[in-house]
Amino acid sequence: MATDDAGTTGPLTTTAAIPVGGGAVFPEHGVVITQPTAGLFLAFSTTCTHQGCTVRAVAGGTINCFCHGSRFRITDGSVAGGPAPEPLPRRPITVTGDSINLG
Numbered sequence: 857m858a859t860d861d862a863g864t865t866g867p868l869t870t871t872a873a874i875p876v877g878g879g880a881v882f883p884e885h886g887v888v889i890t891q892p893t894a895g896l897f898l899a900f901s902t903t904c905t906h907q908g909c910t911v912r913a914v915a916g917g918t919i920n921c922f923c924h925g926s927r928f929r930i931t932d933g934s935v936a937g938g939p940a941p942e943p944l945p946r947r948p949i950t951v952t953g954d955s956i957n958l959g
């Protein structure tokens with residue numbers, strides 16, 4: 857389970873929960889985790905750089921904001937389409953075994 861506000865420890869998620877060539881959004885943690893290629897896990901902010909909506913889904917190789925259609929590449933957060941002016945910022949994660957943690 858994810859770390860809660862009380863500070864108990866636990867993984868944010870597991871590697872098995874992140875599809876290769878895709879990703880998953882964790883809005884409660886403000887992070888989207890992707891796995892562009894097998895075994896490579898990246899994390900980005902969920903805050904769209906256009907007008908600050910929370911990105912909603914990972915599909916078709918991009919992290920997608922439904923507010924105005926911005927799309928960010930799962931490989932590096934760079935803008936693939938839509939009005940967003942900047943990439944999604946990276947977030948630090950640590951992968952230990954099959955566990956993925958923030959920080």
Ligand code: FES
Nearest residue numbers: 904906907921924
């Ligand atoms: S806020 Fe995401 S596309 Fe406009």
